[in-house]
Amino acid sequence: MTQAEAVGEERRELPRYLVDVVEEVCALWDSATLRHVVRRFGRRSRVAVESTEPVARRPLLVQLMEEMCDHQEGLAPLVRHLEVREGNTTGIQRLKVAVAAWEVELFTVEEWNDVFLLLDEVHVPDLRRWYADFLHCRGRASPPIHCTEPWSVFLHAATLNARPGQSLPCFDVLRQLALVADGEQHLALADWADAHDLALTPQGAEHEPAEKTAAALRTDVWSPTSYVIIRLRHLLDSDGDTDILLSYWWRVHPGEQQRGKDRRITLGQAEKAVRALIHNAESEWAYLRSDIAVEFLLPRVLLDLGVERWRKTAFQGVGGVLGEDHHVVLRSLDRHDRRDLHGRWGSRWRAFTEGNAGRVHWFPEDGRAHLLSEPPPAVVVLSEAPGSAQGDAWAHGRTDELGEALRAGVPIVLWDRRGLADPAFRAQLRDLLERHDLRTLPGVVKALRIATADRDAEANAVVGRHVALLWDDPDRMPVGPPSNDQEAARTVVEEGQ
Known part of the structure; x- marks a missing residue:
């Protein structure tokens, strides 16, 4: 059993739009052509076409696609075969983009379409052998046999991970392919890779990764070696605002970070899904030998979820609380998705880890000038919970405290989950922050949550019960698409139970 299987996966469900695109491409086929494709790529579905009973086209395609999704290569071999048979028609282009966006959640649909259009003009003799040499030079296994076209090579490379701070293999592949492209196509491919590669560093900064590595190994800064990062985000194709996508990454020391399969669930199922995970x-x-830290990567609209109070699986009727058994912190998905903010974010984090950050910034007493001053504050305390504050701030022209802090690059933010922080809470929190090394704050907060577990739930001065901690380490971000033992698995969306 792989670690991905052990963490708990459910059976994949194909989205309707993906089946629609495949059916559109195959609409003009006769029954003999359809049987040929099923025999070539299917095993279980092959039985249906061998039967004397008539079989409808769409159910047969669904059965074939579901069977192919159970294999590591996914639907890419089918798409490549259809492209060879039909040519790169508009329907084939739509199919390539739809499969890529579904299997690998690394780029948007528009970005997949743009890069595939660029790659369509690249021609490399014996491309699979070229790609095999590329992978072998990086200590990786040979590519699947369907990697014979630039788009399929790039799609496979997009499923491979990289060490933190290094370019993902797909960007390296793109730059190598750009070298054999003609004229303006060469510039367009290189520009596309540079525009989307988060690991790019300016010239003359070759020694920066070594400095980051040293900082990451500091023992006085909380940096868990084993963790689970859980991302929740609303789905754009949802009929309401209750459908969300649950994604997760994990690392077990001394291994590398890996990614599990995505799950489509309702917001009401989130606690149960996390409990099972x-x-x-x-x-x-x-x-x-070490604790498993749990980090929630959330958009602003979900920051009011009291994830640290979520229940764990009970034992003999005794249940645990997530925030008491584990270090539980929040992270900002909105800033994670805004690459233009990562520079300031990384600078403040380095100042924080090296002990060069400014004093704690308290809203509303400290103004915007202090937030942007030198040395830069790395810890901010909000005057009220961000979920209740944003609408009021916009309506009354007040400062959006969380937005200001995240935009400035502040990595650590605290607030009172009850809404408007009362004076007793702020006084106790101020005393806490003055007495402890802020670089160990997650451990301090966990200890407080344990210590206050038996106290009165209405006790206003109990910081441990009501504090929310956003601890956003830019050196430990979820990177790359899902990977298995061969570092080449796919992202799939599954329906939650």
């Missing part, structure tokens, strides 16, 4: 993780990693 943590239960399976603890079962698989039962003999770890």
Whole structure:
């Protein structure tokens, strides 16, 4: 059993739009052509075409696609075969983009379409052998046999991960392919890679990764070696605002970060889904010597979820609380998705880890000038919870405190989950921040949550019960698409139970 299986996966469900695109491409086929394709790529579905009973086209295609999705290569071999048979028609282009966007959540649909159009003009003799040499030079296994076209090579490379701070293999592939492209196509491919590669560093900064590595190994800064990062985000194709996509990444020391499969669930199922995920993780990693940290990467609209109070799987009727058993912190998905903010974010984090950050910034007492001053503040305390504050701030022209802090690059933000922070809460929190090393704050907050577990839930001065901690480490971001033992798995969307 792989670690991905152990963490807990459910069976994949194909989205309707993907089946629609495949059916559109195959609409003009006769029954003999359809049987040929099914025999070539299917095993279980082959039985249906061998039967004397008539089989409808769409159910047969669904069965074939579901069968192919159970394999590592996914639907790419089918798409490549259809492209060879039909040519790169508009329908084939739509199919390539739809499959790529579904299997690998690395780029938007528009970005996949742009890069595939650029790659369509690239011609490399014996491309699969070229790509195999590329992978072997990087210590990776040979590519699948369907990697014979630039788009399929790039799609496969997009499923491979990289070490933090390094370019993903797909960008390296693109730059190598740009070298054999003609004229303006060469510039367009290189520009596309540079525009989307987060690991690019300016010239003359070759020694910066070594400095980051040293900082990441500091023992006085909380940096868990084993963790689960859980991302929740609303789905754009949802009929309402309750459908969300649950994604997760994990790392078990001394291994590298890996990614699990995405799940489509409702917001009401989130706590149950996380409970099952943590239960399976603890079962698989039962003999770890270190605690498993749990980090929630959330958009602003979901920051009011009290994830640290979510329940764990009970034992003999006794239930646990996530924030008491684990270091539980929040992270900002909105800033994670805004690459233009990553520079300031990284600078403040480095100042924080090296002990060169300014004093804690308290809203509303400290003005915007202090937030942008030198040395830069790395810790901000909000005057009220961000969920209740944003609408009021816009309506009354007040400062959007969380937005200002995140835009400025502040990595650590605290607030009172009850809404408007009362004076007793702020006084106790101020005393706490003055007495402890802020670089160990997640451990301090966990200890407070444990210590206050038996106290009165209405006690206003209990920081441990009501504090929310956003701890956003830019050196430990979820990177790359999902990977398995061969570092080449796919992202799939599944329906939650």
